[in-house]
Amino acid sequence: MVDTRRSVPGAQAIARAAHLLRLVTAAGDTGRGVQELARDAGLSRSTAHRLLSALRAEGLVDQDEHTARWMPGPELFLMGSVAAARYDVAGLARDIVRSLAVTTEESAFLSVRRGDETVCLLREEGSFPIRSFVLAEGVRFPLGVASAGLAILSFLPDDDLEAYLSRHPELGERWGRAHDAEPLRARLAETRDRGYAVNPGLIVEGSWGMGAAVFDPAGRPEWALSLTGVAFRFNADRLPALGRLLLAHAHQLTTRIAATRRGHVR
16 A cells, blocks of 8 residues: 555645544543643644644644643635535434434444544433443544444454554553453454454443444445443443343444435435
8 A cells, every 4th residue: 555645745734734633533522731732642732733723724623722732724624525425324213323322221322434433423321320422422442442333343353454454553562461362352352253343441441332334325434323321320230231231223224325326215
């Protein structure tokens, strides 16, 4: 594969700006400071500020005049509105995510695969009063970390899986030993056998998650439905029932996406 960041003039600057833009949007309305953004993007503070200022001039980011924190800009909304006609699965999934939350009483989510990450698109609160707040709209995780990304990664072709693992040897160091290549492979195999992923508090202790892949018409896992909640709500007696509900809702969304792409919305 050709690295376009080296072969196309100016591509490195665009890639850096795009990385900053993703970091800003992941923070949502709370925004982030330039020092934090620079650190996470692997840039100097001056470079990060220069790129953010250029993005602000185009309306892609904005800066709070009181806190100096950076946040998504108005131009993103306009671009998103145009792109939604082609890419918006959230509209198709909203009632399914809500049904999953109502039926299980847990927080339910829709996430989309974006490159080597998942991005949360929808969150629907369950009625159970104790909740997990690991995931919210705009939050990103590497594939194989949160339950949604684990579900998606499990059903990628073997070559794509191995290529992903070779690109990201840092997963274990950043997210814990359970995300080293061999333990991760074992959890991926378990996910394929069960049909759904289980994250037993590996990101935040005591906060469990479950995920099921949602497939595009070509059979590629491009989205996932997931549930999160406190550990005692995901005990051995309840886990299989939650898994069946999750898989049923994921199948419903997969079927709906396929029908929509054929031009026949059900």
